[in-house]
Structures are given as structure tokens and as C-alpha cells.
Amino acid sequence: MVAQPNPALALRSDSERQIRSTVDWSETAVYGEHIWFETNVSGDFCYVGEQNCMAKLLQKPLSRRKCAACKIIVHTPCIEQLEKINFRCKPSFRESGSRNVREPIVVRHHWVHRRRQEGKCRQCGKGFQQKFAFHSKEIVAISCSWCKQAYHSKVSCFMLQHIEEPCSLGAHAAVVVPPTWILRVRRPQNPMKSSKKKKRTSFKRKSSKKGAEEGRWKPFVIKPMPAPLMKPLLVFVNPRSGGNQGAKIIQSFMWYLNPRQVFDLSQGGPKEALELYRKVHNLRILACGGDGTVGWILSILDQLRLNPPPPVAILPLGTGNDLARTLNWGGGYTDEPLSKILSHVEDGNIVQLDRWNLHVEANPEANPEEKDETAADKLPLDVFNNYFSLGFDARVTLEFHESREANPEKFNSRFRNKMFYAGCDGVDLTPKIQDLKPQCLVFLNIPRYCAGTMPWGNPGEHHDFEPQRHDDGCIEVIGFTMTSLAALQVGGHGERLCQCRQVVLTTSKAIPMQVDGEPCKLAASCIHISLRNQANMVQKTKRRNSMPLLNDQQPVPERLRIRVSRISMRDYEALHYDKEKLKEASVPLGIIVVPGDSDLELCRTQIERLQEDFSPQPSALQRLLFQEGDGAKPKTLSSQKLSPKWCFLDSTTADRFYRIDRAQEHLNYVTEISQDELYVLDPELVITQTVGTSPAMPDLVDSSATPPGHHFAFPSSSSSPPCSPAPSTDAELCLLHKDDLIEAAKSGNFSKFQELHRAGRDLMVRDSSGRTVLHHAVISGSKDIVKYIIENAPSEILDATEEENGETSLHQAAALRHRTICHYIVEAGASLMKTDLQGDTPKHRAEKANDPDLAAYLENRQHYQMIQREDQETAV
Incomplete structure (x- = not known):
């Protein structure tokens, strides 16, 4: 008789065992160790199987965990049972023993049985039968957690030769760090030799930077293989950015990439990882967080003096994200598939970003009687990437930091005589600034400021200045009155003062200042601003092909006639994983005609024009929707005007709908996200159902009395007499109900x-x-x-x-x-x-x-x- 495991013992041993939710970089790291995160997923069996499942033995529900790297799900007490079935996660490194050296350095597939699988079988091309019922035990697919290839779980599709064949690492192979590059080294066994080596490396640490790197006893080293077409990626995620987005993003990147190239910045910062990967050729970095996170990484790159410094891409979390907007990464991550983000990072262009030094000295000529004991003698940062400012905006930020409650009504100070001197490129701007009587002065490096506004304005309006750039070695100086500062959010701009390469500021009393959002009150000082260096950044670009193609890979026509439909936030949140239902729930707006190579910015202008002739109470004729002969049921045109917050939806390039950031509309061709219909999301759209309608179809259509070839839309009511005409406007409908x-x-x-x-x-x-x-x-x-x-x-x-x-x-x-x-x-x-x-x-x-x-x-x-x-x- 086979001995059955004791559930109590199993539970106790599991509690003593460390369940890892982070990558283990210590010398005791387990080869093929899973990375567990709590999950509330239901409907999928425990991966250990019924014979070893503790929930089955105990006959009660238990908490579940999901491996970020291979996506298997087990009950928490069953993690230890995985060893019994000998199932390990995809290996993220290799051992440096002699046995491994003689073996060919290839990556093998990591095959996992799946009860649910999207897509089609690589062998037969047919889809996978989905088993949603909890009681279903059938394995429908076998897929590789590296390259994501999937086969039907039957001999005719998944053949034995697949088990040992080399893995290509899939669609993102160019950015994946192969596990064969990451070696765990053995420590020397002789303690005397070890002691001597430590002394030698101690001497080296003092004599050279290279020796400092070699002197650090780390259990892992990176040995990259020559691969000129690769662009290996390091992902740094600030989990505190964007609510809970950061933590979820870490798990997703561990699935797409090697978990050892994904780093949580709350676990010690970026320095150690950058040192580890410093010899990797063509390295790229993805900073997932706010602009402060990007600045942190750039500062560490300065310290390490990597040559050349790896370019930095941005996945914007947080709220402001002005640097991310400048480089086309958008104002904040919503729900674009991370697989597409990786493609954008790989394809992005490398551009330069000016970075500026701030050198502060005390002003010896300041009046001691005006000394403020609460003022600091240095700025919170000595370098800025976005902006440096002083005055009202810094005061509000500072008060918010100190008391969590700003009192802007208390701030009425302007830069008065003897309080302030400003020199730019040797020219005294103090009189010009005093004439303006500004309450805020901004030294701007990038076009964006204060969550997406453009304080320099349209460069075409002033021919006295060059167009603003983030790589020209010049800084823009802008003054704001209270009125112009308030007008920023509605498209206004400040007073353009100058463009210069060096700035000297002298203050005679304490003034609130901020550096890239970090505020302080600085004592009377002399501040020198000068160019520090240029950082390499990755700028998001349009798709690879210069000529956009339709989804059937045919060249686009000269002009496109596209139907535009609107979707409510309620339907989007409920149905965006079900494309067909979401299309049914959409409300038509009308038809636009645009050139075939149009981007979404041009489409936006056409849609806005479509709204200019909008009537809040359209007649039956105005509610006519032209049908393309596709057999679709006719719908009524929307009776609500688009709100200012609407955005485009991509309905073609992923397994679901997702939003496109307005700041990225110029990067997307209309043919990329649309076939015969263009969908927009309007968060202010209110769906008011009439009696007898279904959630998927807000309005019903009475086509019995319409002329042939036409479809007129009439809201119908079950309470109306059968022979009475249905009301033709929303106003009439409202009178009935x-x-x-x-x-x-x-x-x-x-x-x-x-x-x-x-x-x-x-x-x-x-x-x-x-x-x-x-x-x-x-x-x-x-x-x-x-x-x-x-x-x-x-x-x-x-x-x-x-x-x-x-x-x-x-x-x-x-x-x-x-x-x-x-x-x-x-x-x-x-x-x-x-x-x-x-x-x-x-x-x-x-x-x-x-x-x-x-x-x-x-x-x-x-x-x-x-x-x-x-x-x-x-x-x-």
C-alpha cells in the first residue's frame, strides 16, 4: 500500500518553507525555482494533480498562488508537492561547472500543460477548445513559457522531437537576456587562498574601477555571447508608482522576459543591477515609473560612467510624466499590452536629452537680518532633466509636502528690486523680469511641464526664438504671472524671456524653489546653471514599415471611408476582452473620409468636425446611419455629443481592445487600429436604456416603414400602442418616460x-x-x-x-x-x-x-x- 501524505505535516512544513515572490540572487538560489504571487483566480485545477493536491486531501478550499514566470497555479500548501512531480520553472541561469561548459550553449523549451490556451496550434493551425468549467480536468494544450509556442496535447500535434529542440525565445528574443548568459560561479574552497584573494582585490579596489568590479564577490556573473542584432533589456519597476500598477507589471514582464532582467526598485535600487550588466553590448533600459524614477536611473548611470551609457525608455506610471510625453511614451500607462511595449522599446530611436547642473553657493552680500532659519542651504537635487523653478509653483508644492495642505492665497510675492538678479549667457535679465512682475520663473529643458502643458507655447508665434528642443544644449527661461500660470491648462503659455546655455541667479532672501518636482525653501544664494551632459534616451516611433499596410497586408487606398462608433466606459470595462460583444455595444457617431496614410491626429480633427454640426435633438433623418452592406444590424446614431475626454481604441492588434494615449496619436496610423470601423472611448457617455432594449443594443430600430436601401432609427417603447408612431427624438421619449x-x-x-x-x-x-x-x-x-x-x-x-x-x-x-x-x-x-x-x-x-x-x-x-x-x- 502506498503511504498517504499527512496533511498536517505538509501544512506545517510549508509554513516553515520560504515561498519566494522575488528573484533569488544569493549563492543558495535554486535552479528552476518558481516566483510565487497570490492570486484569486478560480476555475483552474492545482498543477500538482489530484493525487498530490492538499485541497483535495483536506476537502476544503485553500489559498492559491501563481508563478509569474511560467503561469502555473497551485494551492499554497501544494508548492512543496511540485518537487514530487519534478516540475520546475523555466531556468533563469546556468551553472558554471565543467559539465555545462562542454555542453552546447542553447536554450531548451520549457513545456507546460495548460487547461486554457489562447491562439492556435502551431502544428495544425486550429484553435484550442476552452474548458471553463471548474470540474474539467482535460489538458488542452502544451506551451513553452519562453517562446509561447503552443500545441494541442495529442501525439499528432505535439511530437516527441519538440521536447529537446532548441527554443528561439519567441517574438521578443532580441530583448530577452538568455539564461545561458547568466552564470552562477563557484566560491573557492581553500580559505587561505580566499583570504589572499580578498587582500589582492582590496588593493585593486583602491587602484582601479575595474578592480572594484572584480573585487565584489557575487555568486552571479553575466557572460554575454556575441549577438549584434540583440538589444538586451533591463526593466526597472517602481512598484509605488501608478497605484497597484507597478506590482502587476513586474509579474507580466517576468512572463515575457527572463525574471533576472526584471528588477523591483524598492529592493535596493538600480545600481547593483547596472553594475552586473555593465559589459552587455547594446543594452537598453526600461524605466517603469514617474519622471523621478527616470531621473534616479540616469543619476546612477552618471555615477557608474558606463561607456556608452545605455539608452533609457519609459513606461509612464504616476501622474505628471512630462519627460515620457516629450519622448512619445504618453502621459500614463493605461492598458496597452506589454508585448507591444516591448516591441516599441526594441524599435525606438535613440535620442539625446540635455541634463543640467545646479551649483549653489551662499550669497555673502545677503542681509543677515533677513535670514530665514527654516531655509535650506542647498537644493534637494544638483541636476535636473525637466525643469528648475522658483516662486509660486514651488511654494504650493513645498506647502503641500510640509503640511499636506497648500494655501496659495497666502502667496502674493513678486520678484522685487534687490531681491533677485538673473543673468543668462552674460546678459542681465533682471530689468526685463521686474517689468513683467512674475510670480513664478521656470527654467525649462523639455517642452512639457505640469502634467502635459506647453509653457513655451507654439514656437511659430515668435520668430525671435529657435524651436524648443531637448537636445540643443539650450534652456528656455519663462516667466509666469498668476493669470498666465492659470491659463496653462487651457492652452496658454508664459512670457518667453530667453534661450541660453548658462544661467546665474542671485537671491537676497529665502525663496521657494523646486528641482524636477522636489521642493525646498533656499536661503539667499548664488545659483549657477550649466550643461552637465547628454543622456541617451529611447524615443517611441511609428511602426517599422514606412508605408502603412492594411490588416490584410495590402497597400492602403488613396482615401479611406471609415465609420466611427463610440463606446462607454461602463461597456469597455465590462467587455474589452470580448471584442464582438463590445462592437455590438458601440454607438455610431457617423462617417469620416481621410487619406489612406492618415495618423490618428488627423482623424481626431475630422471627428471633431463631425461634431460641429451635431444636434442634441436629431430628427429621424439626422439619425440615419449608412450601412456598408456587411449584414450588421442597423443602429441609431448617438444622441450625445462627444466629451473632451474621448480617446481612440485599438481593436485589431491585440486579443482585446485597449486605449491609445492622446499624446501618442501621431505615432499610430488609422490602418493599424481599424479595419472598417474606428472605435473611440468616451468616459462621459451615458447609456440610457429604453424599455425593451438589451444592454448590448441601447436603441431598437423600426425598419418596417423605411424606404428600401435606407435604415431609419427610432427608439421604441413597449408601452406605446402598436399602431402609434414611435417618438423620433430623445425629448419626445423623455416625455413618455x-x-x-x-x-x-x-x-x-x-x-x-x-x-x-x-x-x-x-x-x-x-x-x-x-x-x-x-x-x-x-x-x-x-x-x-x-x-x-x-x-x-x-x-x-x-x-x-x-x-x-x-x-x-x-x-x-x-x-x-x-x-x-x-x-x-x-x-x-x-x-x-x-x-x-x-x-x-x-x-x-x-x-x-x-x-x-x-x-x-x-x-x-x-x-x-x-x-x-x-x-x-x-x-x-
């Missing part, structure tokens, strides 16, 4: 409003003029209902606009002088920059309502909100 939730908001009936919402009514409902329940609650002056909506509705409601005047609820609250309600809406995060159709912000509406105190409050919060975005990145 008054929304009692809106009525409760109008009347200020809080208990009724709360009762209706708890019964399932949608807080995002709108009336025929596009007003939300928040608009109506503001008009009625019901503070309780406003507060309830803010606490329970999606945040998109805060900036939702009605159609008649383009007003948000904050515009209306300011116009009605509802101060408490304004406070509620502002503190919830509503935009103070948003303008109505007259170009007014909420502050302007308060001024027109003759409430100067409310206008002053809104202006102060507007300034604070503008600076806060950048400060959030600094806190990363």
Missing part, C-alpha cells in the same frame, strides 16, 4: 432620491438636455442630495456638461452662489479649468454673479489644482 430620480433631485426630496437609488436607479441618468441628477440637485440647492451623489456616483459626473450651454454642475453652483455646494464639488475633484460654451470657467461665473469671495476661492483652488498634479508625481 419621466425619470423619477431626476424629479426627486429637482424637488430636493432627499429620502425619495436615496430610496430610488437603493432600488437600482442609475445615478448617471440624464434628461433630454443632457443635465445630470447633479445638475438638478445643484439647481434645487439640495446639499444632502449633492453630497450623496458625490459619494455614490462615478467621478465622471463631476465634469459632465449639459448640452445647451456646456455647463458643469460647478458652473451652475457658482452662478447660483451656492458656496457650500461649490466646496463639496471642488473638494471631490471637479475640474476648475473646464469652460462652458461662452468660454467661462466656474470662477468667471461667480464673478458674473457678483460674488467676489466665491470667485477668489475658486481661483485659489484652480491654481492649487494645477500644481497638485505635478506634486503627486513627486510624492512617488
Whole structure:
């Protein structure tokens, strides 16, 4: 009889065993060790099988873990049982013993049985039958966790020769560090020899940098093989950036790459990894984090003096990401597949980035009586990549750091006489600056600042200056008044003062300053700004082929006629992994005609023009959608205008839909992301279902009375008599079905409003003029209902606009002088920059309502909100 394992003993031994969720770089690292992360995935069997599964033996549910490198799932107590079935993870290194030296240096496949598998079998070309039921035990596929090739789990597809054949490392082989390059070295056994070697290496450490590297006793060394076409990649992830994005991204990169080329920056920083890989030819770096993370890595590269320094690409997490925007990586990672990110890093162009020294000396001529004991005598950083600034923006950032509550209304200081001197390239700019009376002065290295604004503005407007570049050895000096600083978020710019190569600043009193978002109050000083060096960076570019191709690989036609459809955020979040259902849920906007080689920037202008003639209450003829003869069911055109926050969706190049950052639209051809229809995501789109409609089809179509060849869209109602004509506009429909939730908001009936919402009514409902329940609650002056909506509705409601005047609820609250309600809406995060159709912000509406105190409050919060975005990145 075979002895059964004791569940209690197994559980106890598992608790004593260390379950690793990081790569082990110590001399005791286990060959083929898994990297475990907790998972709540269900519906997949424990990989050890029923005979060894502790959950099966104990007859109760147990926690599960997933290996980031090979994606198998086991119960936590079953990890130890993997040794019984002798299943190891894909090996991330090799031993340096003599036996391995004689063997040919190739990477073998790492085959894993799968009960679920996407794609098609490499042998027969057929898809894999998916087994979603929990009770299904059938293995449908065998796939390699290195190259991702997959075969049907049957002899006719997966043949024996596949087991031992060399692995190509797959689509990203050019950036993968092969495990054959990473060797674990043996320590010397003789302690006397070891002692002598330590003394020799100690001497070398003092005499040369090379000796310092050799003197570090590390169990691992990198021995790269000659491979001129390879661009090996090191990935550094700041897990504190972008909420929980960083931790998830680490796991994904471990799946696509060798886990030993993926580093968590919270585990000691980038220096040790860069030293380890310093001899790798054509090395590239991917910095996953905010601009501060990129600056950290560039500073370490300066210290190590790698020659040539490896170029740095950016996966932008965090909030500001101005350097990432400058280099075309976008304003923040959303949901683009990491496989595409790796391709962009491999294909990106290497460009230079100017970096600037900041040398600070105390000002000996400063008045001792004006000395500020709270002021620092040095800046937080001595080099900057993005900008150096002093004045109002630094003051707000500093107060936010120190007290978590900025008070911009207390700052009214300008650069007065005898307080400040500025010299650029030997020219005294002090009089010019004093004439401007700025409250903020910015020395800018890149075009972007303060979460994507462009403070230098359009270079074509001023012929006195050269176009702004990040690699020209020049720095742009810009002055801001309070008005121009506030106008940045709506496309304004500051006063262009000069472009120069050297700056001398002398201050006679303590002034708030910040370096790439790091603030301080600096005592009276003399600050010298000079060019430090140029860093190599990777700039994201368009696709490899200079001539875009359609998805069937045919050259594009001279002009394209494309149908544009809009998708709501609710449907996108629920269905973006199901392409067909998401297409069914889309709402048509109309048709655009563009040149065949158009990028998405040009398509955006055409779509905006399509919206210019938009009518909020379209007639039946205006709701006509031309069908291309594809057999699709006719749909009604959207009755809502696009909000300013809409973005394009890629529906063709991945197994799901994903968003395209607006800052990257010029990098994408329309033929790359669209076939016969172009999809856009609108986070403010509200789907109001009529009676009898399904979630996938917001409107029904009555085509029985339409002329042949035409499809007219009419919302139908089950409560209407069969012979009565269906209402042809949203306004008529609203008369038939008054929304009692809106009525409760109008009347200020809080208990009724709360009762209706708890019964399932949608807080995002709108009336025929596009007003939300928040608009109506503001008009009625019901503070309780406003507060309830803010606490329970999606945040998109805060900036939702009605159609008649383009007003948000904050515009209306300011116009009605509802101060408490304004406070509620502002503190919830509503935009103070948003303008109505007259170009007014909420502050302007308060001024027109003759409430100067409310206008002053809104202006102060507007300034604070503008600076806060950048400060959030600094806190990363």
C-alpha cells in the first residue's frame, strides 16, 4: 500500500518553507525555482494533480498562488508537492561547472500543460477548445513559457522531437537576456587562498574601477555571447508608482522576459543591477515609473560612467510624466499590452536629452537680518532633466509636502528690486523680469511641464526664438504671472524671456524653489546653471514599415471611408476582452473620409468636425446611419455629443481592445487600429436604456416603414400602442418616460432620491438636455442630495456638461452662489479649468454673479489644482 501524505505535516512544513515572490540572487538560489504571487483566480485545477493536491486531501478550499514566470497555479500548501512531480520553472541561469561548459550553449523549451490556451496550434493551425468549467480536468494544450509556442496535447500535434529542440525565445528574443548568459560561479574552497584573494582585490579596489568590479564577490556573473542584432533589456519597476500598477507589471514582464532582467526598485535600487550588466553590448533600459524614477536611473548611470551609457525608455506610471510625453511614451500607462511595449522599446530611436547642473553657493552680500532659519542651504537635487523653478509653483508644492495642505492665497510675492538678479549667457535679465512682475520663473529643458502643458507655447508665434528642443544644449527661461500660470491648462503659455546655455541667479532672501518636482525653501544664494551632459534616451516611433499596410497586408487606398462608433466606459470595462460583444455595444457617431496614410491626429480633427454640426435633438433623418452592406444590424446614431475626454481604441492588434494615449496619436496610423470601423472611448457617455432594449443594443430600430436601401432609427417603447408612431427624438421619449430620480433631485426630496437609488436607479441618468441628477440637485440647492451623489456616483459626473450651454454642475453652483455646494464639488475633484460654451470657467461665473469671495476661492483652488498634479508625481 502506498503511504498517504499527512496533511498536517505538509501544512506545517510549508509554513516553515520560504515561498519566494522575488528573484533569488544569493549563492543558495535554486535552479528552476518558481516566483510565487497570490492570486484569486478560480476555475483552474492545482498543477500538482489530484493525487498530490492538499485541497483535495483536506476537502476544503485553500489559498492559491501563481508563478509569474511560467503561469502555473497551485494551492499554497501544494508548492512543496511540485518537487514530487519534478516540475520546475523555466531556468533563469546556468551553472558554471565543467559539465555545462562542454555542453552546447542553447536554450531548451520549457513545456507546460495548460487547461486554457489562447491562439492556435502551431502544428495544425486550429484553435484550442476552452474548458471553463471548474470540474474539467482535460489538458488542452502544451506551451513553452519562453517562446509561447503552443500545441494541442495529442501525439499528432505535439511530437516527441519538440521536447529537446532548441527554443528561439519567441517574438521578443532580441530583448530577452538568455539564461545561458547568466552564470552562477563557484566560491573557492581553500580559505587561505580566499583570504589572499580578498587582500589582492582590496588593493585593486583602491587602484582601479575595474578592480572594484572584480573585487565584489557575487555568486552571479553575466557572460554575454556575441549577438549584434540583440538589444538586451533591463526593466526597472517602481512598484509605488501608478497605484497597484507597478506590482502587476513586474509579474507580466517576468512572463515575457527572463525574471533576472526584471528588477523591483524598492529592493535596493538600480545600481547593483547596472553594475552586473555593465559589459552587455547594446543594452537598453526600461524605466517603469514617474519622471523621478527616470531621473534616479540616469543619476546612477552618471555615477557608474558606463561607456556608452545605455539608452533609457519609459513606461509612464504616476501622474505628471512630462519627460515620457516629450519622448512619445504618453502621459500614463493605461492598458496597452506589454508585448507591444516591448516591441516599441526594441524599435525606438535613440535620442539625446540635455541634463543640467545646479551649483549653489551662499550669497555673502545677503542681509543677515533677513535670514530665514527654516531655509535650506542647498537644493534637494544638483541636476535636473525637466525643469528648475522658483516662486509660486514651488511654494504650493513645498506647502503641500510640509503640511499636506497648500494655501496659495497666502502667496502674493513678486520678484522685487534687490531681491533677485538673473543673468543668462552674460546678459542681465533682471530689468526685463521686474517689468513683467512674475510670480513664478521656470527654467525649462523639455517642452512639457505640469502634467502635459506647453509653457513655451507654439514656437511659430515668435520668430525671435529657435524651436524648443531637448537636445540643443539650450534652456528656455519663462516667466509666469498668476493669470498666465492659470491659463496653462487651457492652452496658454508664459512670457518667453530667453534661450541660453548658462544661467546665474542671485537671491537676497529665502525663496521657494523646486528641482524636477522636489521642493525646498533656499536661503539667499548664488545659483549657477550649466550643461552637465547628454543622456541617451529611447524615443517611441511609428511602426517599422514606412508605408502603412492594411490588416490584410495590402497597400492602403488613396482615401479611406471609415465609420466611427463610440463606446462607454461602463461597456469597455465590462467587455474589452470580448471584442464582438463590445462592437455590438458601440454607438455610431457617423462617417469620416481621410487619406489612406492618415495618423490618428488627423482623424481626431475630422471627428471633431463631425461634431460641429451635431444636434442634441436629431430628427429621424439626422439619425440615419449608412450601412456598408456587411449584414450588421442597423443602429441609431448617438444622441450625445462627444466629451473632451474621448480617446481612440485599438481593436485589431491585440486579443482585446485597449486605449491609445492622446499624446501618442501621431505615432499610430488609422490602418493599424481599424479595419472598417474606428472605435473611440468616451468616459462621459451615458447609456440610457429604453424599455425593451438589451444592454448590448441601447436603441431598437423600426425598419418596417423605411424606404428600401435606407435604415431609419427610432427608439421604441413597449408601452406605446402598436399602431402609434414611435417618438423620433430623445425629448419626445423623455416625455413618455419621466425619470423619477431626476424629479426627486429637482424637488430636493432627499429620502425619495436615496430610496430610488437603493432600488437600482442609475445615478448617471440624464434628461433630454443632457443635465445630470447633479445638475438638478445643484439647481434645487439640495446639499444632502449633492453630497450623496458625490459619494455614490462615478467621478465622471463631476465634469459632465449639459448640452445647451456646456455647463458643469460647478458652473451652475457658482452662478447660483451656492458656496457650500461649490466646496463639496471642488473638494471631490471637479475640474476648475473646464469652460462652458461662452468660454467661462466656474470662477468667471461667480464673478458674473457678483460674488467676489466665491470667485477668489475658486481661483485659489484652480491654481492649487494645477500644481497638485505635478506634486503627486513627486510624492512617488
